[in-house]
Amino acid sequence: MKDxxxxxxxxxxxxxxxxxxxxxASVNKLFHxxxxxxxxxxYEMLPLVTVNFLAIILPYIEFVTGILLITGIYKKGSSAIxxxxxxxxxxxxxxxxxxxxxxxxxxxxxxxxxxxxxxxxRIFEDLIMLIVAVVVxxxxxxxxxxxxxxxxKEEVQPN
Amino acid sequence: xxxxxxxxxxxxxxxxILALIVNAVSPKGIPxxxxxxxxxxxxxxxxxxxxxxxxxxxxxxxxxxxxxxPHWNENEKFYEPQNIKLNFAKLLYDKNALFxxxxxxxxxxxxxxxxxINISYVDFHKLTKDQKLEVLKKYNKDGIIVCYCKGGDCxxxxxxxxxxxxxxxxxxxxxxxxxxEWEDAGFPVDK
Numbered sequence: 001m002k003d004x005x006x007x008x009x010x011x012x013x014x015x016x017x018x019x020x021x022x023x024x025a026s027v028n029k030l031f032h033x034x035x036x037x038x039x040x041x042x043y044e045m046l047p048l049v050t051v052n053f054l055a056i057i058l059p060y061i062e063f064v065t066g067i068l069l070i071t072g073i074y075k076k077g078s079s080a081i082x083x084x085x086x087x088x089x090x091x092x093x094x095x096x097x098x099x100x101x102x103x104x105x106x107x108x109x110x111x112x113x114x115x116x117x118x119x120x121x122r123i124f125e126d127l128i129m130l131i132v133a134v135v136v137x138x139x140x141x142x143x144x145x146x147x148x149x150x151x152x153k154e155e156v157q158p159n
Numbered sequence: 160x161x162x163x164x165x166x167x168x169x170x171x172x173x174x175x176i177l178a179l180i181v182n183a184v185s186p187k188g189i190p191x192x193x194x195x196x197x198x199x200x201x202x203x204x205x206x207x208x209x210x211x212x213x214x215x216x217x218x219x220x221x222x223x224x225x226x227x228x229p230h231w232n233e234n235e236k237f238y239e240p241q242n243i244k245l246n247f248a249k250l251l252y253d254k255n256a257l258f259x260x261x262x263x264x265x266x267x268x269x270x271x272x273x274x275x276i277n278i279s280y281v282d283f284h285k286l287t288k289d290q291k292l293e294v295l296k297k298y299n300k301d302g303i304i305v306c307y308c309k310g311g312d313c314x315x316x317x318x319x320x321x322x323x324x325x326x327x328x329x330x331x332x333x334x335x336x337x338x339x340e341w342e343d344a345g346f347p348v349d350k
Contacts, residue, residue, distance in 0.1 A: 033182065033189040041198070042312040052193045060178035064170060077166020 006139040012072070014132050015140075018082060019069030021129060026062035029055075043092050044099075061085070069136070079137035086130040093123050196230060197317060200242045200335065207247040240306070240320035240331035248305060248334040249346060256303040260338070261319035271338060272307065273347035280308075280319040291326055303330045310337020 037055035068078035258275035
């Protein structure tokens with residue numbers, strides 16, 4: 001399983017998919033700060049004074065993270081941010097669902113209020129993406145088991 | 160781990176700086192801090208007490224502003240609408256204040272606060288100033304008007320109230336709880 005997950009081609013595909021999703025999710029929010037601020041406000045989790053600031057910076061963090069995942073630059077950092085973002089989104093969505101809030105998820109589109117089943121779908125999708133992000137984070141930069149053994153062997157061989 | 164933390168910081172700070180710069184120069188940029196008055200109902204109870212102590216005919220008063228309006232918008236020269244809670248909305252309803260439903264006609268017809276009129280913000284907003292004044296001409300500019308919509312995350316009532324306030328309607332109020340809260344409370348509705 002470890003060999004499979006640390007396969008470099010699999011990791012490239014996972015990074016590309018995750019990166020593309022992050023870019024797609026951010027695009028609609030990049031130039032609609034007011035609508036995204038309203039979406040954040042409706043989760044009723046944060047002080048109003050922080051809402052606009054987050055509405056401004058979060059889409060750009062998402063967008064840049066997506067670009068970095070796709071290009072393979074700062075693999076660990078970008079996948080760590082992806083994990084953090086997804087954990088935060090999951091907490092917010094789960095909280096909104098539990099409280100029966102009437103919200104616009106703000107995940108991909110800034111239109112339309114999400115029904116309870118929409119929110120459950122989003123929670124499920126975020127969980128999948130979180131697993132992908134965790135795999136990318138853990139296995140990026142990790143050598144395959146056999147390569148590690150070869151390196152170790154070379155280190156301990158007497159000259 | 161240290162390297163990862165460094166990368167996280169660079170991404171976070173770099174993205175934030177980029178975001179703030181673009182927001183500052185973009186015509187669609189938003190303020191760094193939300194306008195708190197837009198959603199706050201902190202004055203509702205105070206206004207309700209003052210109203211109870213000085214009851215007036217909500218529709219016909221012409222001499223002075225009917226309710227305490229602490230926010231005169233100096234830039235655009237209008238009295239900013241006030242947010243009110245359910246209990247005050249009900250009191251004003253009992254005093255025959257004008258209620259305006261800001262939703263589209265379809266939603267209004269499905270159910271609305273009893274005797275409320277419908278001015279769909281989506282359509283109203285597209286009109287010229289003269290056309291808007293024509294729509295509102297039969298309503299007293301100093302009479303108490305309450306705008307509402309669905310409730311929850313709906314902001315049509317806020318946007319509509321501000322549009323009308325900017326036309327010189329001096330006693331605009333926004334009932335944020337909306338039709339859903341009103342109906343759930345068992346108050347009069349038309350369907």
